[in-house]
Amino acid sequence: MPMMNNIQAVNDALMYEMEKDKSVMVLGEDVAQIGGVFRGTSGLLDKFGSERVVDTPLSENGIIGTSVGLALNGMKPVAEIQFSGFIYAGYDQLVSHASRLRQRSMGRFHVPLVVRMPNGGGVRALEHHSESYETIFIHVPGLKVVYPCTPSDVKGLLTSSIRDPDPVVFLEHIKLYRSFREEVPEGEYTVPIGKGRIARKGKDVTIVAWGAMVNVSLEAAKKLEQNDIEAEVIDLRTLKPLDKGIILDSVKRTGRAVIVEESQRISGYASYLSAIIGEQCLLYLKAPVSRVSGYDIKFPLYRLEEKYLPGPESVIHAVNNIMSF
Amino acid sequence: MDEKYLFNVKKGETLHIVDQDGTYDQDLDPGIPEETLLKMYRMMVLTRTYDEKAIKLQRAGRMGTYPPCSGQEATQAGSVFALKKDDWLVPSYRDICSMITLGISMKDLFLVWMGDDNGNRIPEGINSLPINIVVGSQLLHATGFAWAANIKKENIAVLTYVGDGGTSRGDFHTSLNFAGVFNVPAVYIIENNGFAISTRNKQETHAETLAQKALSYGIRGCRVDGMDVIAVYVAAKEALDRARKKEGPTLIESLCYRFGPHTTSDNPDLYRTKEELEKIMSKTDPVVRFKNYLIKKGIWDDKKESSLQEEAGDLVNKAAKEAEETPPPKFEELFENVFGNMPDYLQDEIDHYRKVSGGE
Numbered sequence A: 001m002p003m004m005n006n007i008q009a010v011n012d013a014l015m016y017e018m019e020k021d022k023s024v025m026v027l028g029e030d031v032a033q034i035g036g037v038f039r040g041t042s043g044l045l046d047k048f049g050s051e052r053v054v055d056t057p058l059s060e061n062g063i064i065g066t067s068v069g070l071a072l073n074g075m076k077p078v079a080e081i082q083f084s085g086f087i088y089a090g091y092d093q094l095v096s097h098a099s100r101l102r103q104r105s106m107g108r109f110h111v112p113l114v115v116r117m118p119n120g121g122g123v124r125a126l127e128h129h130s131e132s133y134e135t136i137f138i139h140v141p142g143l144k145v146v147y148p149c150t151p152s153d154v155k156g157l158l159t160s161s162i163r164d165p166d167p168v169v170f171l172e173h174i175k176l177y178r179s180f181r182e183e184v185p186e187g188e189y190t191v192p193i194g195k196g197r198i199a200r201k202g203k204d205v206t207i208v209a210w211g212a213m214v215n216v217s218l219e220a221a222k223k224l225e226q227n228d229i230e231a232e233v234i235d236l237r238t239l240k241p242l243d244k245g246i247i248l249d250s251v252k253r254t255g256r257a258v259i260v261e262e263s264q265r266i267s268g269y270a271s272y273l274s275a276i277i278g279e280q281c282l283l284y285l286k287a288p289v290s291r292v293s294g295y296d297i298k299f300p301l302y303r304l305e306e307k308y309l310p311g312p313e314s315v316i317h318a319v320n321n322i323m324s325f
Numbered sequence B: 001m002d003e004k005y006l007f008n009v010k011k012g013e014t015l016h017i018v019d020q021d022g023t024y025d026q027d028l029d030p031g032i033p034e035e036t037l038l039k040m041y042r043m044m045v046l047t048r049t050y051d052e053k054a055i056k057l058q059r060a061g062r063m064g065t066y067p068p069c070s071g072q073e074a075t076q077a078g079s080v081f082a083l084k085k086d087d088w089l090v091p092s093y094r095d096i097c098s099m100i101t102l103g104i105s106m107k108d109l110f111l112v113w114m115g116d117d118n119g120n121r122i123p124e125g126i127n128s129l130p131i132n133i134v135v136g137s138q139l140l141h142a143t144g145f146a147w148a149a150n151i152k153k154e155n156i157a158v159l160t161y162v163g164d165g166g167t168s169r170g171d172f173h174t175s176l177n178f179a180g181v182f183n184v185p186a187v188y189i190i191e192n193n194g195f196a197i198s199t200r201n202k203q204e205t206h207a208e209t210l211a212q213k214a215l216s217y218g219i220r221g222c223r224v225d226g227m228d229v230i231a232v233y234v235a236a237k238e239a240l241d242r243a244r245k246k247e248g249p250t251l252i253e254s255l256c257y258r259f260g261p262h263t264t265s266d267n268p269d270l271y272r273t274k275e276e277l278e279k280i281m282s283k284t285d286p287v288v289r290f291k292n293y294l295i296k297k298g299i300w301d302d303k304k305e306s307s308l309q310e311e312a313g314d315l316v317n318k319a320a321k322e323a324e325e326t327p328p329p330k331f332e333e334l335f336e337n338v339f340g341n342m343p344d345y346l347q348d349e350i351d352h353y354r355k356v357s358g359g360e
Helices: A006-020 A044-048 A060-072 A088-098 A151-163 A213-225 A244-254 A269-284 A302-308 A312-323 B034-059 B073-080 B096-102 B106-113 B138-151 B170-181 B229-244 B274-284 B286-296 B302-325 B331-336 B344-356
Strands: A024-028 A053-055 A076-080 A114-119 A144-146 A168-173 A197-200 A205-209 A231-235 A238-240 A257-264 A290-294 B088-090 B158-163 B186-192 B220-225 B250-255
Touching: A006 A024, A006 A044, A006 A151, A006 A168, A024 A060, A044 A053, A060 A076, A060 A088, A060 B138, A060 B170, A088 A114, A114 A151, A144 A151, A151 A168, A197 A213, A197 A244, A205 A213, A205 A244, A205 A312, A213 A231, A213 A257, A213 A312, A231 A244, A244 A257, A244 A269, A257 A269, A257 A312, A269 A290, A290 A312, B034 B073, B034 B096, B034 B106, B034 B229, B034 B286, B034 B302, B073 B096, B073 B158, B073 B186, B073 B229, B073 B250, B073 B286, B088 B096, B088 B138, B096 B106, B106 B302, B138 B158, B138 B170, B138 B186, B158 B229, B170 B186, B186 B229, B220 B229, B229 B250, B229 B286, B331 B344
Parallel strands: A024 A053, A024 A076, A076 A114, A114 A168, A144 A168, A205 A231, A205 A257, A257 A290, B088 B158, B158 B186, B186 B250, B220 B250
Antiparallel strands: A144 A238, A197 A231
């Protein structure tokens, strides 16, 4: 199997699906000629031509809004938003239309649309290029939200997202694009939407994470091992629909849960997960559920970004706290 | 387009064919077959009757908020009659006459305003998206839909509408910009009814006309007397034909007037005088104008008129009755249409609903 990083996995999935299905197209700002600012769509223009690989005018609203129309008329658009911090102008179309058309039309129409977005911080970027606002998509009825961490999952889940009949917000962590490589299956490969994975087995505490926080949690787990704490790390991979089972099964075994999110603490996804664990695992819990989150401030300019982002120490701190509860 | 219909949009020229008394420009009249003319008139009368009934039902507490379309029937019927079988309609909330003309049942349209989601389920075989509420946002769907037709090499056109207020939104700009860049087969009609709820044109734009905005997108623009169904038909047909031939999108500004309130929740007395309304209604009612035209053509008379009025009343009453008697959808149906395949968590929510509602 070839070694790939996340951005190569994005490219590989698009190449494969576009070859397989003529209705799949890619559109967005600078996605064709230069292959996207992160090069996720490199080489697609040469292979599939300018009708299916399209540099659009600079308008997130236009990209999402016309993608809705394209999807309604039989295309499967994979739209790229250059950074998730620019989605807000397109959020209206995502919330008011993409997510609702199946519901509004009581099933007559549907919108098979994937919106890819680089998300998250840690690469010393400009303002608006680092935030993690995944909750604003999770909250919308009719949107699926996928946020893989590993190259194999990026390929498998992007493929599943393109094949999904409904709109999928596909988040790609900026820091993970080129941070590591692994073997990725060639050709046909899918990972089902809505299934998490156990990234590391352990019996003492369950750490739930997604995106770049999976690697942070794995690093923490490695260090905790030195203190004889066996942490289980769950990579959710899909945020909505949530694989509730994988969390509950694990917490029932370990009796302890730490949820790690890069986004703000207030009304973050960790709050929801914590509530579920509280509602459904209360009698198994040996300690309160703990949340590790970003702070309720705008994402700082890069000199202070490491202070903002949860790191292994924050996770270790939370685990130690509940271990000694 | 036939040279005689070419108007200079920069000068704000407006295509006008029929006067209020039915007199028409013999040279510009397209000679629409009698049968088609009568069908067009029928749709306009049906819609006017529907509109009046809808307001009554709302006032009587039998229907929710409704956005009347009286005054805009010519703009809507004239353009929909220019569609071909495989073309598509992308309507806004006020395009009742367009939807009725396209074949969407008045019962379904009543259901929407009676708060029943099933009213928005456009039957298979009718090429229309459901009613769209967020002003102007449907324009992008029309652009995307038409763009897909290019990619799929389909020989179709897409017709959509926006109000004068909607032209201030980013969606309007973005749609037309994309439309020009990708040369999409779509026709955008601005139903300039004079008001964005209470806000008049001069507060909406400093531009002299809305049609001239087409120039900045490098697409065709024209202006038409929106009270003149023949003029609207001519302009829309020409634009749709061009679109199907991949000759580019068109922006049409149709000058009409909203006789009713913005919606039944609105009080127009706060922003316009009764005198203004009465003056315009007496001079430019599109349904009356069309009737006068048919009489001038010798194909309409009082007897036919009263029989059509009676029939329209019956049909509208029947549709309203059927809508009122339609039981609401099952609450569970709403969950079934969130995604193509229902995830477990939604099934859990249905189960919860059944439990707390006692299984009803």
